[in-house]
Amino acid sequence: MIPSIEWVNNKVKMIDQTLLPHELKFLEFDDYRKVAKAIKVMNIRGAPAIGVAAAMGMALATIEYKEFPKENFLKSMGEAAENIKNTRPTASNLFWAVNRIWKIITDFPDTPKNISELVIEEVKIMAQEDINVNKNIGKHGATLLNDGDTVLTHCNAGSLATVQYGTALAPIRAAIEEGKKISVIADETRPRLQGARLTAYELHYDRIPVKVISDTSSGLLMMLGKVKKVIVGTDRVTSDAVFNKIGTYLVALAAKDNNIPFYVAAPTSTLSLHETIDDVTIEQRDGLEVSNVLGKVQIVPDGVECLNYAFDITPFRLITGIITEDGVFSPEELLKKYR
Ligand code: MRU
Numbered sequence: 001m002i003p004s005i006e007w008v009n010n011k012v013k014m015i016d017q018t019l020l021p022h023e024l025k026f027l028e029f030d031d032y033r034k035v036a037k038a039i040k041v042m043n044i045r046g047a048p049a050i051g052v053a054a055a056m057g058m059a060l061a062t063i064e065y066k067e068f069p070k071e072n073f074l075k076s077m078g079e080a081a082e083n084i085k086n087t088r089p090t091a092s093n094l095f096w097a098v099n100r101i102w103k104i105i106t107d108f109p110d111t112p113k114n115i116s117e118l119v120i121e122e123v124k125i126m127a128q129e130d131i132n133v134n135k136n137i138g139k140h141g142a143t144l145l146n147d148g149d150t151v152l153t154h155c156n157a158g159s160l161a162t163v164q165y166g167t168a169l170a171p172i173r174a175a176i177e178e179g180k181k182i183s184v185i186a187d188e189t190r191p192r193l194q195g196a197r198l199t200a201y202e203l204h205y206d207r208i209p210v211k212v213i214s215d216t217s218s219g220l221l222m223m224l225g226k227v228k229k230v231i232v233g234t235d236r237v238t239s240d241a242v243f244n245k246i247g248t249y250l251v252a253l254a255a256k257d258n259n260i261p262f263y264v265a266a267p268t269s270t271l272s273l274h275e276t277i278d279d280v281t282i283e284q285r286d287g288l289e290v291s292n293v294l295g296k297v298q299i300v301p302d303g304v305e306c307l308n309y310a311f312d313i314t315p316f317r318l319i320t321g322i323i324t325e326d327g328v329f330s331p332e333e334l335l336k337k338y339r
Helices: 032-040 047-065 070-085 092-107 112-142 170-177 194-205 215-223 248-257 331-338
Strands: 005-008 011-015 026-029 150-153 183-187 210-213 229-232 241-245 262-265 311-315 321-324 327-329
Touching: 005 047, 005 112, 011 047, 026 032, 032 047, 032 070, 047 070, 047 092, 047 112, 070 092, 070 112, 092 112, 112 170, 112 262, 112 321, 112 327, 150 215, 170 262, 183 194, 183 215, 194 210, 210 215, 215 248, 229 248, 241 248, 248 262, 248 311, 321 331, 327 331
Parallel strands: 150 183, 150 229, 183 210, 229 262, 262 321
Antiparallel strands: 005 011, 011 026, 241 311, 321 327
């Protein structure tokens, strides 16, 4: 797959993921406010991609404000940081990325112009780092997969959800590169259909065998022995649970009931181990995403309210292993290593 986001000639270039799988179109922004909006309306989505987009948004803001006196520069950058952080509340990477850039802005007693150059260099490093991290997740995760395995995944934690290569799809890509035959079952992932639209798109693009199922089918397929392993991504890992796309918890329950290993691919930028479940805000999006399929066909009677929680919580007890760029860990080992 091509990169989902890039820094090109002092602009942010990204795939418009709302148009996939029908159209591969790129958006280009030179205003951080437009990048913030793109995160909010999900032109770009997936925790690591959101993180890089947020950092690049900050870099655009430094360009806009670099001629300001230092004090005004810092004030305006603070406002830009708040604007970007207020887009989506659940993915750790968003806050991790803005804070990483904020540290550069405040740590260096330098002119706004020089700070802007440093920040631009940093976002390029972050984009490359994301790919390297995902490749390492792939290398470690591939050891869990056997030739002939069928892996079920939920939502899209692939190349499109990162800069490139993906997190949950990385072990699958790496295992295939090693010569193993692996096929994928993708939950469609209502209401935004990231599994049907995006996971299927990028795997098909890379000629990796994939079948899409309705979200309600995964339990049956596990019971029928058609799923060997489950691998999902995550937006945030706390000291007691993994937050990921709504529906992940039900997949984990079904996996437990059928003795199927349930793995979470988590770059360390998603770890927030000083927090517990109660500290996290689960994003609630417009009910229209549920009542109107992709904003087109209304499937709920007029006047009926829809609830649209974007993420759910999978407790550690349902998780076999967490794959980071450093290795595969049980939840207990993860806490020991990173907390
Ligand atoms: O609402 P989205 O599409 O941003 O949600 C994406 C997910 O839930 C992914 O599984 C998660 O961000 C991990 S992406 C590597």
